[in-house]
Amino acid sequence: MRFLHTADWHVGKNLNGFDLLADQQNVFEQIEGIAQDKQVDGVVIAGDLYDRSIPSEAAVHQLNQELVQLNLVDHLPILAISGNHDSATRLGTGADWFVNESFYLNTTLTDAFRPVTVGDTEFFLLPYFGIQAVRNYFGDDKIHNVNDAMERIVGEMQKNFTPALHHVLVAHFFAAGSERTADSETTIEVGGLSAVATTTLAPFDYVALGHLHNRNALRADRIRYSGSPMKFSVSEAGQEKGVWIIDTVPFNAEWVPLRPAHDIHKIKGTFADLVANSPQQPRDDFYDVELTDHERIPDVLNKLRERYPKIVSLHRTHEARQIDFDHPQTRRQQSPTELLADFYQQTMGIDMTDQQAKWAANALTAIKGEEE
């Protein structure tokens, strides 16, 4: 059989305040098109369908429509699990009805051991899980980490393997060998979870993973991350996004890239150069800007936005402290001395000398005395 492997849709996510729903709909339609062109027998979505446990109504509406399209209109079987960003309970609504249309959505550990057979393959749909749930399931307190848990889970799944069929695991966790590169995924070490060793996953013909947004985070022939279908942070700017098309016999994994509706670019230069030159990339794309100017440019962010409306972050090469315009409260937490030092640095392009800093501190102390 042939299936499409995708994950980490994060429907409803925004990028530093920019709504991504339209871009997410665009990339969904590309995935739908690929599934049809490649005549797949099923679509695997390996968790994090939503970005939040309580997604917005707009996000719920959009994902609902996408799943209707894929399953009820295109008549594609879907094999999906909940990820750490999803609420298993909320996402699982309707799942008992979905199976009648070959839409298999598993959100519970208990149901992970009963395979779903599509064509020549048994799919084991393992949702994101906490260690304690696995301890409870097996009544075993000696499960210390996620690899212990997976050894027990895989062992239990193997008991249900039909030898004549192929066996695919769909799961959502951090597997050993992964490089942590994306800002988007910060929950991996929460609770002291370690990684799952690829050797633990060896019994499967293929493991379709979700969780890490970079498909290159793990290099193994039969154990792959699809990554997210689009870039969800500046740290993903350099990544190529896409989906895997997996054939079981003979085994083959084909990478099919997805085009971003609006890409994320990292650009660097002086203010004059950045606004004078024609942008090499489309105006409506997302930009991470690094300014190389020494001197302070008043209202620089708004001036840059005239040229690049969707700036998601701004750095200065010659400034120790990054302008964190999304967190103005950082400024409020700075002491008067720190603020003055920053102001001097921005205005003069160099740091205050020790002698200047001393004068400044004395002056501020004197002013403070007068106020009291």
Place this chain on the structure above:
Amino acid sequence: MRFLHTADWHVGKNLNGFDLLADQQNVFEQIEGIAQDKQVDGVVIAGDLYDRSIPSEAAVHQLNQELVQLNLVDHLPILAISGNHDSATRLGTGADWFVNESFYLNTTLTDAFRPVTVGDTEFFLLPYFGIQAVRNYFGDDKIHNVNDAMERIVGEMQKNFTPALHHVLVAHFFAAGSERTADSETTIEVGGLSAVATTTLAPFDYVALGHLHNRNALRADRIRYSGSPMKFSVSEAGQEKGVWIIDTVPFNAEWVPLRPAHDIHKIKGTFADLVANSPQQPRDDFYDVELTDHERIPDVLNKLRERYPKIVSLHRTHEARQIDFDHPQTRRQQSPTELLADFYQQTMGIDMTDQQAKWAANALTAIKGEEE
């Protein structure tokens, strides 16, 4: 055909802080039992399945399980709409799959005009709607109120009537003749909505309404509220809860009462009497208490709770101002003069004289002067 008419489940509602999920599960099981005993051909749920647009995970889990039980286990057709307490989008998740199992859940105005046929009857499932949505649908700005809207909607529905069949409307609004008695329903006049006249609804053989929690709110043979299946406020304490069993041929409406797992009682008496006598009702029921004592009893609420653990409200016959223990902020909004007047009244059992009030006001003014 025969169907069960219920509404206003409000799954996830709490009663002055007391969780009702277990009681709601109990009453659901009674409804399920009645549906089976009466061998109904369908179950109508006329809106407000949830209490909130974003219900808790526990509420989502419970309603999901209840609907699985009713539809997939008991194989009962369900005819349901969203109410004003539901999020149409969230509640509508999965509806496109539900229809394959004769679970008809409509949350959009657009789909209200296409009847669902069960047995000899066409059901028109009209979710709770806003006037503007109706104006948009018909492209008509001259729809001024909910009755105008319903005249247009009913007219449009009539075009789709199959004459040989019976016609039932399932809807969620305030119909004329209703008595507003329940505290639970306070949204009726929001946006200046008026009521729907029963004459507007005359074309239907039966109108299964939700919204008002008291089944006696409207007295019409063919237009009925089922009311909520359990009491959701003290104002509903005197109401009998239940469901309607409706036969289409010959038309018949049978009321089947539901037993509350924990009833709501209004009790009145002196503190001594209330704690000395054996409670006539079960200890674990909910109590609205009216104390007839003149004198102030220290820590009275906690003392009463030893006998009646689930007190939802406490009043005093001889106190102008009710002790609003669920809203301590009310106390904070009182002026020192008001607090002193209350304290005097509670301590002495009588109000201050005008002369005393004057002395008190002067004393408080003097104290305030010293503080400044």
